[in-house]
Amino acid sequence: MLTRLISCIVLVLLASLSCVLAAKEHKRMSPKAEEASKIARQTEAEQLEKARKAANATQAREQAVLERQQSGEWQEDQREKAQRQFNERESRESKYLKEAREAAAQERKIPKPQS
Numbered sequence: 001m002l003t004r005l006i007s008c009i010v011l012v013l014l015a016s017l018s019c020v021l022a023a024k025e026h027k028r029m030s031p032k033a034e035e036a037s038k039i040a041r042q043t044e045a046e047q048l049e050k051a052r053k054a055a056n057a058t059q060a061r062e063q064a065v066l067e068r069q070q071s072g073e074w075q076e077d078q079r080e081k082a083q084r085q086f087n088e089r090e091s092r093e094s095k096y097l098k099e100a101r102e103a104a105a106q107e108r109k110i111p112k113p114q115s
Contacts, residue, residue, distance in 0.1 A: 068074040 065074070068077075
């Protein structure tokens with residue numbers, strides 16, 4: 001019975017020693033864990049702020065586009081752009097037709113075959 005009691009006491013002491021060592025290890029790692037946690041929170045806050053800024057910028061751009069569309073400015077810009085493209089195309093066609101007429105009016109340098 002005494003042996004059993006001694007065994008129990010030894011087990012309790014070993015368990016206590018184990019707990020004390022674990023607590024010391026936890027205390028030694030605790031500052032590192034706290035620092036990592038602090039860095040993680042800081043990074044998360046920075047990312048959240050970046051996301052907020054991006055969302056605000058997107059919303060501002062969307063609002064500006066909507067205002068231009070509602071004022072008719074956007075449609076007018078599109079109309080002007082289409083007119084410019086049409087005029088450029090018409091100018092190119094006129095140029096090509098003029099060049100073709102001039103080429104047709106030139107004297108041929110290759111003699112016609114005689115029949």
